Amino acid sequence: MDMPIPNPEILLRKGRVVERLQAVLPVDAVIFDEAETRAYECDALTAYRCPPMVAVLPSSTQEVANILRICHEEGVPVVPRGSGTSLAGGALPTADCVILGVARMNDVIETDYANRIIRVQSGRTNLSVTGAVEADGFFYAPDPSSQLACAIAGNVAMNSGGAHCLKYGVTTNNLMGVTMVQMDGTIVEIGGAHLDAAGLDLLGVICGSEGQLGVVTEATLRILHKPEGARPVLMGFGSAEVAGACVADIIKAGVLPVAIEFMDRMLIEVCEDFAGAGYPMCEALLIVEVEGADPEIDHQLGLIKEIAAKHDPVAVQEAESAEQAGRIWAGRKAAFSAIGRINDYMCLDGTIPVSELPYVLRRIEEMSKHYGLAVGNVFHAGDGNMHPLICYDANKPGDLEICEEFGAEVLKLCVEVGGCLTGEHGVGIEKRDLMTHQYAPADLEAQMAVKDVFDPGWLLNPAKVFPLAVSDPRRIAAE
């Protein structure tokens, strides 16, 4: 994975940049010692590392504005960072950059149940947004697996999803407004507690722009009252193909579960080992969750089980207690870390039309044999967002490269069947060079035109999202 060559002129100015930053920030908010900046050398895409020139940890929107104004004047690239849980390398630094971490900005600014909103500083973790309102019966719906650690800033940057977005949508559907600082230090308020934009839907393009348009410091989020109850049912099938057909039948029947998750045998085994959730051992497992009061749940699960019965399930078992339901979800959400206990792995994130599931799974299996690397599959079956986990050995020379080639083939396949490269993790550096498989030059040009407006100097997270060869002319012209 290539990154731009660090600009030596910027590295020479490190002392001055540090001094200027120190002048506007508390002493412990500017990290420039080479041993200490290593803490910021990577995110959750740990295969790639590069310590930044400087890391800063602002505590307010005004401090963020001061930092960006200085970096803008000094021509220093800025890489925003939430909690550093990106699986796509979204927060990977360059050696000549300032990492801007928002972790110290984690206050709740306002909760308003009548209007169903919460306003938080963007460094607040996803789960602690729900934590701030759950005693009053509310929750924040998007639930990425990393929700214990990941920050709202990163959720907004990547337009994060989660297991329950079949019903509740992803971040962009639950984000109502932001306070954002532009690269030149301008603070803008976009959206708010009201619905829809007065003019162009800038909020819609900011969400998912991977920190390339501005640094979001505060967010107004939609909160919802919790359902009266929720219950998952586990359904095991003899093959992925049959499980896929069952999913399509459930959806066609007009039942809309809040989540439909899929795991194959490898994942069932490692997740069971990790969580003790009582998953049945089989080739393909569906976790289907519905919500409501008990009679409503019974009715929906009745319909779902009726549909499943037509597909010869090898196991059907409802969660018998809230405690078991908790373990079922704990196991699913720990899928990545559970497999991480036994192997190095690369996690893919392509989305496909659900009708293509059986074909794509078959092709992945063929590729697994061809490349000689094992693959586990866990994904959001209701919306076709796949997470093949390719196992490799980081200590074996050449294995990572084979794994990446394999991964790229899978993602190209996703695009080929009508899907996309990434459903919820983002492009980052990981899928950057595959963008040309999904988008024609004019398509990428239109996206980059937006960045040109928000960040004409291409200083914000500049080496991400777009293939370097495609964005080169802009970055070089800006220098």
Next chain:
Amino acid sequence: MMTPETEEQVAEAIRDAKGPMAIQGGGTRGVACDGKTLSIAGLKGVTLYEPGALTLVARAGTPVAEIEAVLAEQGQRLAFEPMDHRGILGSAGNPTIGGVVAANISGPRRIQVGAARDFALGVRFVDGTGAIVKNGGRVMKNVTGYDLVKLFSGSWGRLGVLTEVSLKVLPIPETSATLFIDAADATDAVGVMTQAMASAFDVSGAAYDPAAGHVALRVEGFTGSVAYRAEALRRHIKRDAVQAKDGEAIWQDIRDVAPFHNAAGDVWRVSVKPTDGPAVVTAAEADGALLDWSGGLVWVRTSEGTDLRAKLAGIEGHATLIRASADTKARLGVFQPEVAAVAALTAGVRKKFDPRGILNVGIDRLLAA
């Protein structure tokens, strides 16, 4: 009027344009801009529909009615409940799906499931230079690159001409129930509505018609579930409620602002946080009002030429002038002016997508009566 039948012909028309082009879908939403009219009504047809994947792709000029009919056959629908503007504007024509997305048109269910922009999965468009661009796709989860789909939803043809849209659709629930609750005034009504929305009972509509004097609340789903939640909701809000008979017609009237159809005056569409709805009603000194979205969408009818925005100063949100004379629109502007920093970004984006400044020029001045 130009009526191209292919995307390539749209691109040619834009490339060859010598002056302003007025982009039109079905022509029902009162948009009439400077220059030559370019209608997309010739780009017709559903190109892909997968009920099991809840996705539909259609050319932008496909009539909404045709899409709704195709979906209904499979027991599905456009859940965001797009409003029909013909009644309130007295316009004729056939609303298109391209127009719905371009103007981000939603209805009462927007507070539960989201707006048109939340259901738009992908777009193809021709920008102001004549380049053909695609963004998004036809899958429900897609974060590959920037989300221009959202940027184009509600862009009112100012960034490009939509040629194809792909949408998420949802099943039509088995049944619905609508409860009427008497309300003394807007404050009382918004109190009831916000309480209902902040419940576990999945309310899919919350509106208040001051002339009728009652709040309407809607729940939808399986028969048993609807009966249960209607009762639970009644208990939750601790008010007397009667179940309305013709739920579907009630919500269509709210969606299309039927109480204003034959009433004189300018019509404004005000978006605020729900608890500010009553303040809007009071400050507007309106001839008529209709509150939807739990109070967050206030339809206001004023005497001709009233500058409603001046009266609402200090209330966060925005007011769009939907129906007024051309003079009033020119004087007050159709869309709420943005603060300088946001306006600069908007202008910058428009300049990038339409460098010659030919697309829907004067939309702000001339969203015609």
